[in-house]
Amino acid sequence: MSIGEALDGIKASEIRRMFDLAAKRKDSISLGIGEPDFPTPANIKEAAKRALDSDATHYAPNGGVRELREAIAEKSRRENGIDCAAENVLVTVGATEGILLALASIIGNGDEVLVPTPAFLNYCPCVSLSGGVPRELPCSEENDFHLSAEDVKRSITDRTKAIIIASPNNPTGATLSRDELEKIAQVAVKKGLKIITDEVYERFVYDGIKSSSAASFEWDNTITMNSFSKTYAMTGWRVGYVIAKDISRMLKLHMYLVSCVSTFSQYGALAAVRDGYTSVDRMISEYSKRRDLVYDRLSSMKHIRVEKPEGAFYFFPNVSGTGMSSKDFADRLFEETGVVVVNGSAFGECGDGYVRISYATSMERLREAMDRMEAFLDRI
Numbered sequence: 001m002s003i004g005e006a007l008d009g010i011k012a013s014e015i016r017r018m019f020d021l022a023a024k025r026k027d028s029i030s031l032g033i034g035e036p037d038f039p040t041p042a043n044i045k046e047a048a049k050r051a052l053d054s055d056a057t058h059y060a061p062n063g064g065v066r067e068l069r070e071a072i073a074e075k076s077r078r079e080n081g082i083d084c085a086a087e088n089v090l091v092t093v094g095a096t097e098g099i100l101l102a103l104a105s106i107i108g109n110g111d112e113v114l115v116p117t118p119a120f121l122n123y124c125p126c127v128s129l130s131g132g133v134p135r136e137l138p139c140s141e142e143n144d145f146h147l148s149a150e151d152v153k154r155s156i157t158d159r160t161k162a163i164i165i166a167s168p169n170n171p172t173g174a175t176l177s178r179d180e181l182e183k184i185a186q187v188a189v190k191k192g193l194k195i196i197t198d199e200v201y202e203r204f205v206y207d208g209i210k211s212s213s214a215a216s217f218e219w220d221n222t223i224t225m226n227s228f229s230k231t232y233a234m235t236g237w238r239v240g241y242v243i244a245k246d247i248s249r250m251l252k253l254h255m256y257l258v259s260c261v262s263t264f265s266q267y268g269a270l271a272a273v274r275d276g277y278t279s280v281d282r283m284i285s286e287y288s289k290r291r292d293l294v295y296d297r298l299s300s301m302k303h304i305r306v307e308k309p310e311g312a313f314y315f316f317p318n319v320s321g322t323g324m325s326s327k328d329f330a331d332r333l334f335e336e337t338g339v340v341v342v343n344g345s346a347f348g349e350c351g352d353g354y355v356r357i358s359y360a361t362s363m364e365r366l367r368e369a370m371d372r373m374e375a376f377l378d379r380i
């Protein structure tokens, strides 16, 4: 299938539709947004300003600024246990570009890719744009939205070439233990699959839960995606990266797609990796308090069933007790209260009956949104 043909079959983003709606109403509170509300830490902004002042305003090397690739490799060895070098790191325009590069470099026409759902909206369209066929693999609330090795095993066919694993997950927050991840990786690799892991929420874990990297034990068959966007509140800088044993095919596509990532953004990212996590830890501790607040409020609301998510910055409550579809719930909640949440079916067929609530918003706004939502649920 050509890219043009694939585009014909791809729907516009449901999240964008909600943004557009929210922009029309002055008193709206958006819990639909998937990005940190904090400013980028000052040390990172200063580093980018210095880079601009010293004229780092020209093309960077295609693979990324050398010092940044080295610093990412060093971080990934130290923190993630991935035995990589700068040559294994490709700096990308966010993880968004990384997803397409990874898929396009390993699949061909008609190849199937397992996409455990609910999942980040970009995966299935990127599989289609790469000529492949996305196969949703539903993860259920009964299993805390965790993917299991048995489900993976059952879903593999002769055409399956890869699986995308996001842990911590957007929208459910489900975070796989190292043991779960190892079992899934074993099944996948035994059947000849490549593993694409999306680790952009790796720092967003709570209550002592840890995120793990499949590449630390399955180096040969794993492509790891990561990003500065969420960890450092840098969504607009557009810096992410992929790590793989062989990045040459991804580098080729990256060259013809974007040439390189904005040079001064890369110097900002370099300061982020080098300067440690002081500001990040402060932000995570604030997210953790917000998570507690939203959990306390949601769990006492009528018609709602909710689990405390292990990671990321989203809740994915079950709203089927209202008798509405999740689209009707999201639409009515917005019309009657101005609170924006995302219809769960945007994240896959099995997301119907759920909505995504982001808590990347101030405590004050979260309290107000919860008050409005509670009053709405009391009325129905």
Ligand SMILES: Cc1ncc(COP(=O)(O)O)c(C=O)c1O
Residues within 6 Å of the ligand: 034, 093, 094, 095, 096, 097, 120, 166, 169, 170, 198, 200, 226, 227, 228, 229, 230, 235, 239, 240
């Ligand atoms: C799971 C996941 N992966 C990747 C991305 C893309 O991030 P970026 O392109 O900003 O690095 C997002 C953004 O919401 C996400 O939720």
